[in-house]
Amino acid sequence: MSNPTAAILIIGNEILSGRTQDVNVNFIAKRLAARGIALSEVRVVPDIPHRIINAVNELRAAFDEVFTTGGIGPTHDDITSECVAAAFGVPWEIHPETFTLMEARMGRENFNAARQRMATFPRGATPIRNEVSLAPGFSIGNVHVMAGVPRIMQAMFTALEPTLPEGTPIAMRAVYGMGLMEGAIAAELTAIQTRFPDVDLGSYPFRRGDAGGVAIVAKGTDITRLEAATAEATQMIAAAGIEPVQGEPEPG
Amino acid sequence: MSNPTAAILIIGNEILSGRTQDVNVNFIAKRLAARGIALSEVRVVPDIPHRIINAVNELRAAFDEVFTTGGIGPTHDDITSECVAAAFGVPWEIHPETFTLMEARMGRENFNAARQRMATFPRGATPIRNEVSLAPGFSIGNVHVMAGVPRIMQAMFTALEPTLPEGTPIAMRAVYGMGLMEGAIAAELTAIQTRFPDVDLGSYPFRRGDAGGVAIVAKGTDITRLEAATAEATQMIAAAGIEPVQGEPEPG
Numbered sequence: 492m493s494n495p496t497a498a499i500l501i502i503g504n505e506i507l508s509g510r511t512q513d514v515n516v517n518f519i520a521k522r523l524a525a526r527g528i529a530l531s532e533v534r535v536v537p538d539i540p541h542r543i544i545n546a547v548n549e550l551r552a553a554f555d556e557v558f559t560t561g562g563i564g565p566t567h568d569d570i571t572s573e574c575v576a577a578a579f580g581v582p583w584e585i586h587p588e589t590f591t592l593m594e595a596r597m598g599r600e601n602f603n604a605a606r607q608r609m610a611t612f613p614r615g616a617t618p619i620r621n622e623v624s625l626a627p628g629f630s631i632g633n634v635h636v637m638a639g640v641p642r643i644m645q646a647m648f649t650a651l652e653p654t655l656p657e658g659t660p661i662a663m664r665a666v667y668g669m670g671l672m673e674g675a676i677a678a679e680l681t682a683i684q685t686r687f688p689d690v691d692l693g694s695y696p697f698r699r700g701d702a703g704g705v706a707i708v709a710k711g712t713d714i715t716r717l718e719a720a721t722a723e724a725t726q727m728i729a730a731a732g733i734e735p736v737q738g739e740p741e742p743g
Numbered sequence: 744m745s746n747p748t749a750a751i752l753i754i755g756n757e758i759l760s761g762r763t764q765d766v767n768v769n770f771i772a773k774r775l776a777a778r779g780i781a782l783s784e785v786r787v788v789p790d791i792p793h794r795i796i797n798a799v800n801e802l803r804a805a806f807d808e809v810f811t812t813g814g815i816g817p818t819h820d821d822i823t824s825e826c827v828a829a830a831f832g833v834p835w836e837i838h839p840e841t842f843t844l845m846e847a848r849m850g851r852e853n854f855n856a857a858r859q860r861m862a863t864f865p866r867g868a869t870p871i872r873n874e875v876s877l878a879p880g881f882s883i884g885n886v887h888v889m890a891g892v893p894r895i896m897q898a899m900f901t902a903l904e905p906t907l908p909e910g911t912p913i914a915m916r917a918v919y920g921m922g923l924m925e926g927a928i929a930a931e932l933t934a935i936q937t938r939f940p941d942v943d944l945g946s947y948p949f950r951r952g953d954a955g956g957v958a959i960v961a962k963g964t965d966i967t968r969l970e971a972a973t974a975e976a977t978q979m980i981a982a983a984g985i986e987p988v989q990g991e992p993e994p995g
Contacts, residue, residue, distance in 0.1 A: 501785075504943065504945055504962075505945060505960070506772070506785070507772060507782045507783065508776055508782070508913070508962060509769055509770075509771075509772030509773035509774075509782075510915065510960060511769075511947070512766070512769045513765070513768070514764070516758065517761055517763075519761075520759060520760060521761035522761075523761075524761055530760070531788075531789060532759075532786065532787065532794075533753075533759070533785070533786065533787035534785065534786050534787075535768070535784065535785035536784055537783060537784075538945075564925050564948065565929045566925050566928075566929045566932055566946040567929070567932060567933040567936050567944075568946060569946075603926065603927075603929075603930070605925075605926050605929030606926040609926075640949075640950075642950060663760065663762065673816050673817050673818050673857075674817040674853075674855065674857050674858040675855075677855075677857030677858075678855070678856065678857055680819060681818070681819040684819050691756065692819075692820065693756055693820050694818035694819075695757060695763070696816065696892050697892075698892075708757070708762060710760060
């Protein structure tokens with residue numbers, strides 16, 4: 492598959508401490524899948540400069556696009572922007588156009604030193620203006636630096652989206668069986684996977700209240716093949732004496 | 744801080760595709776914080792052998808404890824156990840005690856080849872028996888291999904917990920201000936952080952419906968210092984003309 496690849500880097504002490512449940516990965520993952528970009532890695536690192544710098548450099552070398560979330564506000568713990576400049580080996584400097592825009596919108600007397608940091612980018616960065624926050628994110632090379640607050644991140648991603656590469660969208664089909672046990676269908680599922688090497692077949696146990704079952708999920712870019720593989724999985728479930736149900740169970 | 748460190752490795756195509764919202768990180772993060780173990784990195788990688796093997800080896804070298812979730816069921820896409828054996832350079836072989844236990848509980852006629860894979864561990868591994876799943880997780884060296892299904896993972900973590908090292912629990916205090924703007928208090932917050940280098944002060948914008956504010960979160964192992972820093976943050980919010988509220992706003 493020659494779809495573009497991507498990684499997400501979450502800069503977030505609040506995720507690592509357990510204070511906050513991340514929801515940004517799931518949002519970005521769905522939007523990338525729809526665009527045919529293969530999300531290939533996620534990392535969460537703390538607000539420590541060398542950890543951020545190393546992760547940015549490893550991920551931007553390994554994947555086509557890198558999305559960071561978090562750490563671009565005005566407070567002392569917001570160090571993503573400086574760290575990205577360090578990762579690229581470029582100066583971190585006032586972005587004049589952004590500075591002027593933010594000053595005009597906030598008023599000169601409110602545009603204090605802390606807020607001016609949000610108009611300071613790695614040299615060569617392009618702002619990601621958006622409909623929610625006055626302070627933009629930015630892109631430099633293949634690295635896209637976004638806010639951690641989900642509503643702002645989503646606005647930034649939406650603004651960025653048309654500039655991203657496109658692949659063949661990754662489609663998904665699912666069939667599930669309530670009461671199905673993975674161990675009972677594993678051999679047959681392996682046989683189906685062998686017949687469909689171009690389809691990515693996954694098997695996911697789930698629960699709904701006191702009952703449980705297994706979802707068989709087929710992913711791929713060729714919808715005809717995807718549906719043929721799903722049809723075989725459907726027969727496999729029926730052959731196990733369980734009524735197959737098309738569609739998506741609750742995740743879990 | 745000399746607390747033990749930890750990383751989580753999620754083996755999960757379903758997280759990367761956006762089909763599933765991860766909830767395991769948040770569970771493990773909270774339990775580690777309570778035990779005084781510093782969660783220092785999270786990675787999500789796809790079900791691809793060299794990606795899993797490399798991640799296991801990088802993380803076990805860099806951190807004191809590594810927790811993996813996902814990929815230990817009976818189906819073809821469950822390859823974590825083999826990959827951990829490869830990472831440690833040891834054979835992957837039947838664990839006789841686990842084999843006998845599972846066979847006895849399942850009955851010989853149901854204990855097929857797929858299910859026998861769940862009794863196959865890297866040589867030297869110790870099973871993580873638990874109250875939910877017949878098939879155990881396992882520990883080898885500093886790597887703890889657990890299921891991806893949250894209910895099973897939680898049972899495995901709970902069984903494992905007493906064997907983990909302990910540090911000084913990382914306590915947290917929060918104070919927040921509705922309507923507070925980060926940019927208005929950033930300079931004063933930096934001054935507080937400078938006076939309390941032993942406390943980790945974070946600033947997190949949040950929203951509740953149409954309103955928003957900022958949570959100031961103090962983390963550390965010395966509760967006296969933590970509360971002193973939080974008291975200064977409380978005064979800072981009051982000085983900005985906003986009523987400070989102790990406690991935890993909804994995350995976000």
